[in-house]
Amino acid sequence: xxxKERKERQKTEMRESILDASLKLFTEEGYENVxxxxxxxxxxxxxxxxxxxxxxxxxxFFELHSRGFxxxxxxxxxxxxxxxxxxxxxxxxxAYIRFAMEFPEYYDLMFISRVPAKEIExxxxxxxxxxxxxxxxxxxxxxxxxxxxxxxxxxxxxxSLWSFVHGIASLSIRGRLKMIPEQYLQFLISGALQxxxxxx
Amino acid sequence: xxxKERKERQKTEMRESILDASLKLFTEEGYENVxxxxxxxxxxxxxxxxxxxxxxxxxxFFELHSRGFxxxxxxxxxxxxxxxxxxxxxxxxxAYIRFAMEFPEYYDLMFISRVPAKEIExxxxxxxxxxxxxxxxxxxxxxxxxxxxxxxxxxxxxxSLWSFVHGIASLSIRGRLKMIPEQYLQFLISGALQxxxxxx
Amino acid sequence: xxxKERKERQKTEMRESILDASLKLFTEEGYENVxxxxxxxxxxxxxxxxxxxxxxxxxxFFELHSRGFxxxxxxxxxxxxxxxxxxxxxxxxxAYIRFAMEFPEYYDLMFISRVPAKEIExxxxxxxxxxxxxxxxxxxxxxxxxxxxxxxxxxxxxxSLWSFVHGIASLSIRGRLKMIPEQYLQFLISGALQxxxxxx
Amino acid sequence: xxxKERKERQKTEMRESILDASLKLFTEEGYENVxxxxxxxxxxxxxxxxxxxxxxxxxxFFELHSRGFxxxxxxxxxxxxxxxxxxxxxxxxxAYIRFAMEFPEYYDLMFISRVPAKEIExxxxxxxxxxxxxxxxxxxxxxxxxxxxxxxxxxxxxxSLWSFVHGIASLSIRGRLKMIPEQYLQFLISGALQxxxxxx
DNA sequence: CATGAATGAGAGTTCATTCAT
DNA sequence: GATGAATGAACTCTCATTCAT
Numbered sequence: 132x133x134x135k136e137r138k139e140r141q142k143t144e145m146r147e148s149i150l151d152a153s154l155k156l157f158t159e160e161g162y163e164n165v166x167x168x169x170x171x172x173x174x175x176x177x178x179x180x181x182x183x184x185x186x187x188x189x190x191x192f193f194e195l196h197s198r199g200f201x202x203x204x205x206x207x208x209x210x211x212x213x214x215x216x217x218x219x220x221x222x223x224x225x226a227y228i229r230f231a232m233e234f235p236e237y238y239d240l241m242f243i244s245r246v247p248a249k250e251i252e253x254x255x256x257x258x259x260x261x262x263x264x265x266x267x268x269x270x271x272x273x274x275x276x277x278x279x280x281x282x283x284x285x286x287x288x289x290x291s292l293w294s295f296v297h298g299i300a301s302l303s304i305r306g307r308l309k310m311i312p313e314q315y316l317q318f319l320i321s322g323a324l325q326x327x328x329x330x331x
Numbered sequence: 332x333x334x335k336e337r338k339e340r341q342k343t344e345m346r347e348s349i350l351d352a353s354l355k356l357f358t359e360e361g362y363e364n365v366x367x368x369x370x371x372x373x374x375x376x377x378x379x380x381x382x383x384x385x386x387x388x389x390x391x392f393f394e395l396h397s398r399g400f401x402x403x404x405x406x407x408x409x410x411x412x413x414x415x416x417x418x419x420x421x422x423x424x425x426a427y428i429r430f431a432m433e434f435p436e437y438y439d440l441m442f443i444s445r446v447p448a449k450e451i452e453x454x455x456x457x458x459x460x461x462x463x464x465x466x467x468x469x470x471x472x473x474x475x476x477x478x479x480x481x482x483x484x485x486x487x488x489x490x491s492l493w494s495f496v497h498g499i500a501s502l503s504i505r506g507r508l509k510m511i512p513e514q515y516l517q518f519l520i521s522g523a524l525q526x527x528x529x530x531x
Numbered sequence: 532x533x534x535k536e537r538k539e540r541q542k543t544e545m546r547e548s549i550l551d552a553s554l555k556l557f558t559e560e561g562y563e564n565v566x567x568x569x570x571x572x573x574x575x576x577x578x579x580x581x582x583x584x585x586x587x588x589x590x591x592f593f594e595l596h597s598r599g600f601x602x603x604x605x606x607x608x609x610x611x612x613x614x615x616x617x618x619x620x621x622x623x624x625x626a627y628i629r630f631a632m633e634f635p636e637y638y639d640l641m642f643i644s645r646v647p648a649k650e651i652e653x654x655x656x657x658x659x660x661x662x663x664x665x666x667x668x669x670x671x672x673x674x675x676x677x678x679x680x681x682x683x684x685x686x687x688x689x690x691s692l693w694s695f696v697h698g699i700a701s702l703s704i705r706g707r708l709k710m711i712p713e714q715y716l717q718f719l720i721s722g723a724l725q726x727x728x729x730x731x
Numbered sequence: 732x733x734x735k736e737r738k739e740r741q742k743t744e745m746r747e748s749i750l751d752a753s754l755k756l757f758t759e760e761g762y763e764n765v766x767x768x769x770x771x772x773x774x775x776x777x778x779x780x781x782x783x784x785x786x787x788x789x790x791x792f793f794e795l796h797s798r799g800f801x802x803x804x805x806x807x808x809x810x811x812x813x814x815x816x817x818x819x820x821x822x823x824x825x826a827y828i829r830f831a832m833e834f835p836e837y838y839d840l841m842f843i844s845r846v847p848a849k850e851i852e853x854x855x856x857x858x859x860x861x862x863x864x865x866x867x868x869x870x871x872x873x874x875x876x877x878x879x880x881x882x883x884x885x886x887x888x889x890x891s892l893w894s895f896v897h898g899i900a901s902l903s904i905r906g907r908l909k910m911i912p913e914q915y916l917q918f919l920i921s922g923a924l925q926x927x928x929x930x931x
Numbered sequence: 932c933a934t935g936a937a938t939g940a941g942a943g944t945t946c947a948t949t950c951a952t
Numbered sequence: 953g954a955t956g957a958a959t960g961a962a963c964t965c966t967c968a969t970t971c972a973t
Contacts, residue, residue, distance in 0.1 A: 161445060163363040167968060177934045179970080188968065243443065243505055245361045261510075287522035294523060295491070298498025305443055310461075322487035323494060330529055367943060377959045379945080388943070561845060563763040567947060577955045579949080588947065643843065643905055645761050661910075687922035691895070694923060698898025705843055710861075722887035723894060730929055767964060777938045782965070
């Protein structure tokens with residue numbers, strides 16, 4: 132039995148290592164420039180080996196997608212301990228942006244990249260997406276109960292806040308803010324987060 | 332003389348038809364998945380024919396990009412006659428979203444799609460992009476002069492508003508709102524635009 | 532009748548103009564870089580027009596070939612008036628080299644380029660080649676009769692002299708002497724011609 | 732261990748087989764008419780396979796070129812043991828011609844074929860060419876020291892002899908002597924070599 | 932389990948040639 | 953007679969995927 136488990140574990144480790152390499156390559160060179168050969172080179176295995184752990188390139192892509200959501204979910208949870216609903220909401224937005232900046236390729240994969248039609252069925256994984264969206268709504272609802280967001284529809288507020296942070300993240304990740312110097316961009320982003328918090 | 336003109340027109344029509352087909356494909360499949368062959372197939376011509384009208388694949392991409400910005404700029408101008416700065420600003424946001432919904436292909440190309448590194452140099456055409464951004468800032472400045480946006484940095488306000496509408500547009504175009512019924516999405520969007528206008 | 536003749540003449544002029552343009556292009560850009568489009572552009576006619584005057588690209592190539600031989604033959608004749616057989620022979624060699632240097636592309640076409648298998652039948656035009664070779668032999672024979680080339684076979688002598696000048700011409704034309712400075716090459720060539728004349 | 736070696740050997744054999752096929756094609760059809768597809772067809776492998784063994788078409792061409800020069804250099808060395816400088820010089824000429832006749836493909840590639848401009852930079856390998864030329868000059872110099880070639884410039888003599896043998900080789904290889912019966916050609920060539928030796 | 936050799940399909944691009952006008 | 957639009961076949965090169973070893 133121990134053998135079985137060790138094999139299991141080794142299998143998992145290999146998958147992890149492949150996924151890590153892929154993610155790095157996605158980040159360094161962009162999705163379309165990642166080839167199976169490059170991934171194999173990075174982990175110093177042969178190309179064929181990749182196919183022992185993943186059905187095809189799409190599965191790697193998809194697995195990363197899932198891992199992205201898991202990571203994302205954790206990031207969100209990490210601010211849920213904050214008591215004050217408004218503070219929590221602010222932290223929520225910051226965490227969102229931070230995730231996007233730290234893992235731009237995850238973010239890209241999860242919220243920007245065109246999802247191949249054939250993959251879309253598997254999107255039970257949006258479950259994971261929605262789970263996170265539920266947290267946002269929970270936070271807003273609690274802020275409402277604390278007297279904020281007067282006269283605003285919950286769904287509208289959630290949608291608005293999500294759009295807002297996603298706008299910032301996606302403009303940045305897809306290079307539409309390249310002309311803004313790094314320093315100043317930081318200022319703009321925190322300015323924007325503060326600005327939006329006036330809505331609460 | 333009529334002959335010359337007819338030929339001219341036919342040439343133009345052909346270019347249009349190629350651009351149309353390409354735009355659709357770009358949207359459906361993403362830049363990197365659009366091949367010259369697919370474009371040719373779509374218009375039912377041979378591949379070589381494309382090269383009679385465009386120097387290479389990049390030129391098609393680039394032309395579409397330019398047209399998108401031109402169209403976009405016009406849409407923005409069309410609301411500049413509105414006197415009241417706040418009304419104008421609201422109309423501005425609506426026009427932005429409307430453009431994205433009416434021409435999702437253009438919008439995608441202009442603000443979402445990953446631009447191949449080698450094409451990026453030509454992006455003097457971001458001039459066109461910036462020209463539009465200037466309009467936004469002008470509108471905000473005039474609103475400020477009319478007493479709105481108290482204590483807010485102009486650049487921060489502009490960046491925020493842009494991020495906000497871009498967030499809505501890009502989530503929608505890239506299918507992250509598919510689970511929301513069309514009707515309700517309309518409600519959410521106008522709700523969001525109204526919500527944000529509280530910031531003014 | 533005059534009409535017929537004029538048309539004939541115009542047809543000839545057009546062919547000439549195409550051949551001229553082609554030869555220039557061959558020289559400027561090398562055989563493999565000459566396209567029908569470039570020829571057409573050079574004479575400022577459309578591509579299709581070329582096919583009204585020549586069956587295909589090969590025919591242009593072949594016609595140039597023939598013109599080359601004609602030109603070549605003339606060059607040879609031009610020194611036949613020299614009385615002294617040895618002087619004539621020297622002049623012959625010089626004329627040969629001069630032709631090659633003046634019309635490297637003709638020379639290339641005639642004596643170096645790979646002759647497409649399918650064209651080889653048409654090589655009645657080697658008649659023209661052989662006609663020239665006959666002149667060489669005639670000159671040698673007369674030198675022999677004047678007491679030179681003692682104990683040498685006529686055919687061997689002719690073959691040797693031809694090989695010699697062809698060697699110089701072809702090494703130069705195909706760029707195998709690029710490392711030799713122009714000036715010094717001139718010196719070498721005339722030196723070589725003088726050197727060889729010791730054999731007479 | 733034996734496995735490793737066998738694989739090594741197979742890899743080498745494959746390269747050889749590709750080079751062989753390419754060499755034949757270069758000779759039959761000329762550099763510009765040799766396509767990767769034709770090479771692949773000849774060895775009955777897919778096109779992609781070629782790229783497992785060679786970076787690109789140029790590398791195949793270049794490798795052949797180098798091999799040709801290596802072979803050539805060896806052939807030259809093999810007569811350097813001859814003591815008598817005149818005998819050695821004669822043998823040199825014969826060896827040159829023999830190389831050309833035995834390996835017309837190599838000879839063509841090395842001394843006749845039009846070299847694509849972009850490849851020409853790599854021609855540090857003309858080092859190998861020049862190394863051979865130095866041997867020729869050495870032989871002539873020693874003949875001079877032994878009292879031959881009175882009053883002749885060394886460079887001129889070397890250039891002349893090279894031109895002479897190259898003339899013979901290239902006329903033959905490029906089919907300009909097709910009308911001469913094989914037997915008689917042999918006679919002409921040895922006759923010519925003897926004839927030229929009168930110059931010594 | 933891992934490999935490396937091989938492939939087929941497909942990418943962008945060029946060009947000689949044809950043909951309706 | 954001349955055109956310009958169109959084509960089909962060819963080019964070099966890349967890559968995800970398979971499979972015998």
